[in-house]
Amino acid sequence: MSLKKSMAIKTVAIFSAFALIIPTTNATAAPKFKLCVALGGIPGILGALGTSGDPIAKAGAKARGWDYYEVSNKLDAPTAVKNADLIVQQKCSALIQFNGRPEVNPTIAKKLAKAKIPVITYDIAQPGWYFLGIDNLGAGKAGGAALGKLIKEKWNCQPDLVLESHGYGAGIVDSMRTGGMVDGLKSVCPDIDKSKFKAFEGNGEIAVSQPAARDILAANPTAKKIAVVGLNDAGVVGPLLAARQLGSDYEAMGWGQDGNLIAGDKVDPDLKGSVLYFLEGYSAYAFEVLDAIAKKQAPKMRDGAVNPAVLVKPCPVSAAQAQNIPIDKVRIKKLAKDPSKTLYSIYCPK
Amino acid sequence: MATNPTQLASHDHKLSKFEMIKKSLSGPGGTIVIGLALIIGTSAIWVGKMTFTSFNLYLVLGYLAIPLIIGIFASFSLLAGVVDLSIGAMVALSAVVFAYLCTGNVNEWLAAAITILVCLGFGAINGVAIVVFGANPIAATLGMLVGLRGLARIISQMRPGTGSSQDAISLMITGLNNFTEAQISFMPVLFIIALLLVFVTQGIISFTRGGRHVRAVGGDIVAARRAGLATERIKFFSLLASAFGASIGGMLYVGKLGGAPVTLGTNMEFTIYAALMIGGYSILRGGVGNPMGGFLGLLIIAVFANLVDNKGLDTRAADIFVGFLLLIIVFLDIRRGGDAFE
Amino acid sequence: MGGITLALADQSGANTKTLSHPAIEAKDISHSFGAVKALVNANISVSAGEVKAIVGDNGAGKSTLLKILSGLVIPDNGQIFLDGEKVSFTSPVEALKSGIQTVYQDLALIDTMSATQNVFVGREELASNWFLKKLGIVNDRHMHQEAIKALSDLGIKIPSLNATVRSMSGGQRQCLAIARAMLFGHKVIILDEPTAALGVHESAQVLSVVDQLRSKGLAILIVSHNMQHVFKITDSITVMRLGVSVASRKTKDTNPEEIVGLITGAISG
């Protein structure tokens, strides 16, 4: 009894301690520009989309003498919404936002609009936020067309199966990228039968897309020429591996998105190419908008993927071309040394 | 021959104030309070004034409220000795069902009622498996976790409209959102409600017949049965309580987030139970722990996460903190004579 | 369930009222588990104010008889009388309600709860205020006093009634469990191996509590292997062998050698 009672007393004491100190509100001097980043929280990806901090944004902010603050959305909706409040509390001057749970973006937008914090959103458009990223649909179509060319060359536009490795959690981005790839493929090979397309949940992860693809291949045992499209490289590599696992009589070709697994020397042999966005270097582009905001000459709101504030140029690369592009960690080091450039300008093969 | 009754009783009331404080500080509550003081102190020095602004309080407490509500209801099942691992998935199911109904133009109150009934129904399935058939609670509710995650996804993708399959339903219910964001002075309304719930639950556990019976069942089910308690019914109701808490939590999340992601509550069963264990509950045996302690357990994690957030430190530090704090608290409990493993 | 005071008052009158009948009597009880005959026409009776022991080898049917009396097992044949009235139990709760309380050697108390809470578990007394009563609020203070009174009545010393019972010694726990049985106006208390796990000092403590119970006019049935304790405390002894109650003796008219002989079958009853 006494234990509980004194615990209650302690709790009350803590809160009254809080309450006593509350009146001491912040009286700030001339505010410094503060750049804030809400990381996406996707493991294994560098930059604002990943978990391990955004070195480019940090370096850029440092070079400009700005304050810098970052949190991670952890791919979790409640965390992403809480982070919006943190950003408000931090009195950020501008926010770079990547949120893998786009369904809560309207709520986040409401909070940030109230605090008048301009937002640059990566890849996922939200009304009122500067859109910075790839034209997902365009990138999808470009990748699909490139794969279509290969299919035309090798299989005379007659694949047995086209696997669409979706990541439904990404919402509209998935529809545009994966759907765009299908459109692009059809633009080259218009006569592929509708029944040949098999959509499934790959979650953008090898650990999910690989077993799922194996099961689909099993259910279509006569299909041996397999084309794979998907939300990202990992979602495409999984099914390619699945085909190799099921036997040497399979012929598989895939074309990825996001370039996460195409650079460097450890590339899946059946991944024929990918569309690089250099997403780890997005923040280099962001400074175009950020500098304007800092000078209080905020650019006109351009918040759609069709009407973007900064369009990241897609860089479709074949596997052969990608061999000369180093992996993301190396790229990021180089860019951090010279943030005036973009990765596209440094690495995209001409 | 007969001992003087007052002499016997005197033992209980002779504790001086100092001893009382010392005694209470030696429990898990004491460790947590000291820990809280350390973290808040660190934050005061390191983060500065921001630690104590009303906005920061809102940040800590406002986002603590929903897990606290879920946790308090789930604590009934811990207390009765049946761990319910399905709460996180139940939160997702509740959110998705509620959002699905609301987007289907069902009145919001009706939708809420249906959602609660659906969740209670699945809670009852847990109950039947565990109480009627005698299934292991960990195994049965794990099955429920897997099943409900799947069901939430199926329902979410059943929703017509967008054409393509979706893993989330976007839905802003203004009234509910305002309610979840409301504040009285510096205190979030939702947190005040959750705190009231803590006190009420504490009262139920400590001072009512029903609460005593739940503790008795968790403490030793055979002895409770021999004392004539309806042990099976009590276990069943504790599972319904945790399902009910999860269903309320899920709907509040829809209001707070303006959407119902099917991934909602992923790993929540582990984070909430870790917090409750830090606060003195046990997932291995019932009958121990109290809501105040559970609240402190959740609070210390929230306060630490807030420090990490405000300093913009690596957010993974919070996970590592939870892991180690759990070990430390349990170890200290064992040192004080708690349940050692073998 | 009535209040405690009422129940205690009942007890004081019990002595005079029920002298004509044994407090509990089991007649011709037979029970088999499949092909195994556990009990064959077993008989036993205990009067109010009497302490009776059931002794016998392992497998003699003691524990089955015990389970039948406490409602855990429904016998194939036979009758049970309480104060001369025929009763039949389909569950332990019914036996409990009729006034038979069994104290098992372990699993009698809930470790995580205090002594007072343990004494009153399942029969918590509610607050007198009608509103608090409706809420199911318990009257801890009164229960605490009742527990102190009952314990001191039986000469049981427990350092703190508010501490959880897990820190208590085996003897204290056993005494507490017996006190609980007494406190609720039970006519018959069955003790299953009350001293089996206890040391010398603690056993003496338990036996003295049993003595107190006898003086309060309760009927007590003890199952024990410990001849020394049996002879120290009981008034009469029933010997069981191979499911049959072979003999009953007044304790003062017999000796351990005879009882052991009866148990092993060296002496026929």
Add this chain to the structure above:
Amino acid sequence: MSRLLSNRFKVPSLRKSADSEYLATILVLLGVWIFLIVISVINRSDFLSRATFGAITFNMCIIGVLAIGQGFVVISGGILDLSITVSMLISSFMTVVFYELGWNTPALIIGSILCAGAFGLFNSILVVWLKINPLIVTLATGFAGGGVLLIVFDRKLVDPKSWIADFGTSYLFRFPTAWWPMALLTIGAHFFFKYSRFGRHFLAVGGNPLSAKAMGISLKRMRVSTFVGAALIGGIAGIIFAGFTPEIRPNAGTYYMLPVIAAVVLAGFSLAGGRGSFLALFVSVGFLSTIPTALVFFGLKSIWETFIQGFILIIAVSIDAYRIVKARGR
């Protein structure tokens, strides 16, 4: 090492009933599995193809090995190892690290598995010397371990030209090469627990630690062996995982934890310890691995997989518990 058991542990009647109990579980699971296959074949005759066989056997590989590790913990009374996927990932990451360092194959395999074992040792130290319940220990180290892995490794890429990648796609005796570790471990575990003295000690400790201690078995030694052993088996799964997954991410473990526990529970392992059959576990893994493939043949989306698996699990544990209660009541 696996010397035949001395007489003192033989309890003939008990052993017989235990064996028949496992046999019933195995037969029931086998029956359900065959039923699933039969209705799938009736539904679509081309279910029985080489590709289906490949899909199911590949589905089994990682879950199967992890389930053996988990089953090892459960049967030895360690309740559950909630950090077994961390063991797996440590080994996967180290496999890549050692490969990049140019280690030869045996050294790489042993090194990776030992690194996972070291993590198991850490778990067991917390269990044995701090006397913290293993469920809490592994919950905590699972939490913290995931965070640490993310900080230390972030992600690693496996060279597709390496033998590790070949291992993940190749076949041996008509089965996937990666399938054999599970098969061999199943047989090994079965004989280990059935015939070896050390295995019997695990069973004894799992069934009743106090009486095992009274028999002179060192609980500490057994607990350390349990968690190190489980982590070593997790380490084996890690090498397979590296063979399957060219990009190793620390969050990948989340996809395996629940199916693995589900397989162990479905196989009739008692979470109280001391009871379980590794042959049943093999069948259980096979059955659970067939469900997703069969679903696709029925034209159901893969999202139905978890839903169905979950409710099969609830029904299975209910029936199993009911059966035991009934058997005891008789």
